Amino acid sequence: xxxxxxxxxxxxxxxxxxxxxxxxxxxxxxxxxxxxxxxxxxxxxxxxxxxxxxxxxxxxxxxxxxxxxxxxxxxxxxxxxxxxxxxxxxxxxxxxxxxxxxxxxxxxxxxxxxxxxxxxxxxxxxxxxxxxxxxxxxxxxxxxxxxxxxxxxxxxxxxxxxxxxxxxxxxxxxxxxxxxxxxxxxxxxxxxxxxxxxxxxxxxxxxxxxxxxxxxxxxxxxxxxxxxxxxxxxxxxxxxxxxxxxxxxxxxxxxxxxxxxxxxxxxxxxxxxxxxxxxxxxxxxxxxxxxxxxxxxxxxxxxxxxxxxxxxxxxxxxxxxxxxxxxxxxxxxxxxxxxxxxxxxxxxxxxxxxxxxxxxxxxxxxxxxxxxxxxxxxxxxxxxxxxxxxxxxxxxxxxxxxxxxxxxxxxxxxxxxxxxxxxxxxxxxxxxxxxxxxxxxxxxxxxxxxxxxxxxxxx
Amino acid sequence: xxxxxxxxxxxxxxxxxxxxxxxxxxxxxxxxxxxxxxxxxxxxxxxxxxxxxxxxxxxxxxxxxxxxxxxxxxxxxxxxxxxxxxxxxxxxxxxxxxxxxxxxxxxxxxxxxxxxxxxxxxxxxxxxxxxxxxxxxxxxxxxxxxxxxxxxxxxxxxxxxxxxxxxxxxxxxxxxxxxxxxxxxxxxxxxxxxxxxxxxxxxxxxxxxxxxxxxxxxxxxxxxxxxxxxxxxxxxxxxxxxxxxxxxxxxxxxxxxxxxxxxxxxxxxxxxxxxxxxxxxxxxxxxxxxxxxxxxxxxxxxxxxxxxxxxxxxxxx
Numbered sequence: 204x205x206x207x208x209x210x211x212x213x214x215x216x217x218x219x220x221x222x223x224x225x226x227x228x229x230x231x232x233x234x235x236x237x238x239x240x241x242x243x244x245x246x247x248x249x250x251x252x253x254x255x256x257x258x259x260x261x262x263x264x265x266x267x268x269x270x271x272x273x274x275x276x277x278x279x280x281x282x283x284x285x286x287x288x289x290x291x292x293x294x295x296x297x298x299x300x301x302x303x304x305x306x307x308x309x310x311x312x313x314x315x316x317x318x319x320x321x322x323x324x325x326x327x328x329x330x331x332x333x334x335x336x337x338x339x340x341x342x343x344x345x346x347x348x349x350x351x352x353x354x355x356x357x358x359x360x361x362x363x364x365x366x367x368x369x370x371x372x373x374x375x376x377x378x379x380x381x382x383x384x385x386x387x388x389x390x391x392x393x394x395x396x397x398x399x400x401x402x403x404x405x406x407x408x409x410x411x412x413x414x415x416x417x418x419x420x421x422x423x424x425x426x427x428x429x430x431x432x433x434x435x436x437x438x439x440x441x442x443x444x445x446x447x448x449x450x451x452x453x454x455x456x457x458x459x460x461x462x463x464x465x466x467x468x469x470x471x472x473x474x475x476x477x478x479x480x481x482x483x484x485x486x487x488x489x490x491x492x493x494x495x496x497x498x499x500x501x502x503x504x505x506x507x508x509x510x511x512x513x514x515x516x517x518x519x520x521x522x523x524x525x526x527x528x529x530x531x532x533x534x535x536x537x538x539x540x541x542x543x544x545x546x547x548x549x550x551x552x553x554x555x556x557x558x559x560x561x562x563x564x565x566x567x568x569x570x571x572x573x574x575x576x577x578x579x580x581x582x583x584x585x586x587x588x589x590x591x592x593x594x595x596x597x598x599x600x601x602x603x604x605x606x607x608x609x610x611x612x613x614x615x616x617x618x619x620x621x622x623x624x625x626x627x628x629x630x631x632x633x634x635x636x637x638x639x640x641x642x643x644x645x646x647x648x649x650x651x652x653x654x655x656x657x658x659x660x661x662x
Numbered sequence: 663x664x665x666x667x668x669x670x671x672x673x674x675x676x677x678x679x680x681x682x683x684x685x686x687x688x689x690x691x692x693x694x695x696x697x698x699x700x701x702x703x704x705x706x707x708x709x710x711x712x713x714x715x716x717x718x719x720x721x722x723x724x725x726x727x728x729x730x731x732x733x734x735x736x737x738x739x740x741x742x743x744x745x746x747x748x749x750x751x752x753x754x755x756x757x758x759x760x761x762x763x764x765x766x767x768x769x770x771x772x773x774x775x776x777x778x779x780x781x782x783x784x785x786x787x788x789x790x791x792x793x794x795x796x797x798x799x800x801x802x803x804x805x806x807x808x809x810x811x812x813x814x815x816x817x818x819x820x821x822x823x824x825x826x827x828x829x830x831x832x833x834x835x836x837x838x839x840x841x842x843x844x845x846x847x848x849x850x851x852x853x854x855x856x857x858x859x860x861x862x863x864x865x866x867x868x869x870x871x872x873x874x875x876x877x878x879x880x881x882x883x884x885x886x887x888x889x890x891x892x893x894x895x896x897x898x899x900x901x902x903x904x905x906x907x908x909x910x911x912x913x914x915x916x917x918x919x920x921x922x923x924x925x926x927x928x929x930x931x932x933x934x935x936x937x938x939x940x941x942x943x944x945x946x947x948x949x950x951x952x953x954x955x956x957x958x959x960x961x962x963x964x965x966x967x968x969x970x971x972x973x974x975x976x977x978x979x
Contacts, residue, residue: 477755
């Protein structure tokens with residue numbers, strides 16, 4: 204039974220629930236306690252001990268239903284009966300099974316002709332374990348595994364039997380045909396079984412592969428249909444970054460007595476210092492201001508950059524988000540009120556796709572936000588700096604550089620394009636603490652990691 | 663006297679029945695979870711919306727096991743001195759004042775500072791003994807000789823520091839007090855942690871617990887709960903109330919009514935001698951069910967259709 208449990212953990216893990224070794228030990232103890240008698244109790248037991256949150260609980264329940272679902276060979280009784288109904292076959296000949304006529308001792312053939320669903324299913328599972336079916340992870344492996352399982356169950360002998368039985372008999376008659384038909388049925392069942400297993404074990408593998416690919420793919424090449432996977436990836440990334448860095452840090456300065464506080468609190472004890480208070484120092488969360496270009500020239504990237512800003516907005520409290528083409532637009536409310544896809548569509552519809560004008564945007568910034576920017580603020584600009592030959596207003600960038608803690612520019616274009624055409628990146632660059640190319644998720648993550656590290660002062 | 667783990671529950675079914683006798687109607691999952699927790703002595707993390715009976719679960723468990731319930735309410739800023747123990751400063755101070763004369767007797771014949779010091783040292787550290795210790799819930803729970811049910815309520819409201827401290831307590835069931843040494847539980851308490859999900863708890867804490875999510879009950883369960891809690895309620899009215907509340911829950915509301923509110927509403931209607939839901943009565947008593955003015959406003963359009971549906975389902979009219 205232990206093997207079955209381990210297989211089940213494998214399925215649950217593949218579905219994306221983290222199960223540590225200690226979890227699996229505890230769960231095995233739990234299962235020993237509740238036993239296998241009552242299906243629903245067993246299911247609840249798995250749910251409470253494997254899952255750590257509500258979504259995980261649903262996943263475990265689903266895995267349970269699929270894993271402990273036994274329907275292999277349950278249609279075996281119908282085998283042979285179909286012929287009866289078909290007009291071409293002679294009813295007397297086809298069934299019942301010509302059991303007596305079969306004199307061989309090949310176990311698989313016997314089981315098939317006896318319609319022994321239970322033994323067949325056991326044999327199949329045994330064979331599956333021997334060939335390591337739990338390692339299946341891609342759909343192209345389906346026929347390979349099916350074939351291997353059939354071989355283990357004794358396909359070759361069965362075929363010999365069929366050939367043997369077929370000798371000297373008219374086609375459509377006797378054991379040979381019954382066996383041939385049973386073999387096809389077996390093949391079908393094994394295929395079904397392998398498919399079921401693939402959908403359990405391979406569920407996450409295929410997705411992981413896809414995610415890996417998406418992470419290093421250029422953002423402009425990512426297709427619309429992968430948007431939700433991207434969203435998932437970006438959210439995961441944003442969450443990781445924010446839990447790592449947004450924690451409010453309270454550090455106690457042991458050794459520095461806060462005299463005023465101590466005296467005040469100990470007045471009740473006649474001035475005898477029973478309770479001591481120490482000076483503490485708070486390190487505040489970093490303040491982040493994000494400006495995202497959504498003009499026509501960065502159209503391909505804009506959705507993903509917005510997606511990222513949205514996710515960051517979700518997980519960090521002290522963040523101001525703006526978008527711009529020609530003017531600076533505050534989108535904090537939109538992000539707070541609408542779900543991600545709607546928010547992005549709304550912003551793109553309402554403000555997107557104009558020609559960008561970095562000059563006026565920077566002037567807007569000076570007007571609206573310069574007072575809020577102090578030496579704790581990190582300013583993050585996402586854009587290609589293609590200014591349509593308008594005035595770049597780099598003096599505002601200079602001011603920004605002086606006031607803000609850090610100014611970071613992420614440009615989707617590679618560095619050797621920064622001086623070509625209408626790009627004014629080379630003018631802004633001296634006023635950025637960091638200016639980098641960023642056109643894949645990996646770039647984005649690496650950049651933000653370094654950004655947040657310095658923003659919280661952990662480096 | 664029986665201890666906490668002396669009586670083992672034989673089966674999940676038994677727990678369910680015992681809970682029912684104590685007027686707590688629970689789903690199979692809840693019963694299974696309590697069964698596992700009691701047998702394997704593991705803490706349970708109970709999650710779910712407000713008012714579905716998370717706290718009640720711990721109370722009822724204590725009741726049927728016949729052990730005391732120790733409750734620790736968490737809030738932001740809760741620290742060890744509020745959760746575990748504190749020295750009774752005032753008492754210490756008072757005693758030093760009262761015993762001043764005795765100190766004089768004690769030190770009689772001693773000459774010089776060193777000799778006096780030695781004399782004091784030869785006595786026990788009386789002022790830092792258990793009689794000057796103010797036990798707080800966690801300390802109490804560890805000290806309970808027959809075991810107890812420890813309810814750590816709304817653990818999500820506490821700080822990260824406290825959560826880390828809780829880890830130590832929950833895995834070893836022991837705490838160290840610098841002045842007294844390590845104190846270990848004689849019998850591990852049965853721990854329930856409740857959380858409203860106002861913040862994500864750390865994985866380390868989750869891993870040590872069984873995870874139980876208590877959702878809003880379905881129609882059948884709610885009807886059963888209602889008949890157990892408000893037994894005088896006429897059957898037709900009960901069915902109507904349940905149907906109505908289930909419909910209300912499907913709406914987009916600021917605060918969705920939970921079981922406790924359903925029970926309150928049923929009691930209210932019983933007090934007003936209603937036989938059936940009627941629009942005027944519902945309108946007047948809706949504030950028992952819904953707690954926000956905007957929600958009550960939003961309900962206005964739906965009231966009639968929900969009542970009609972409830973009538974139909976209960977088989978009246």
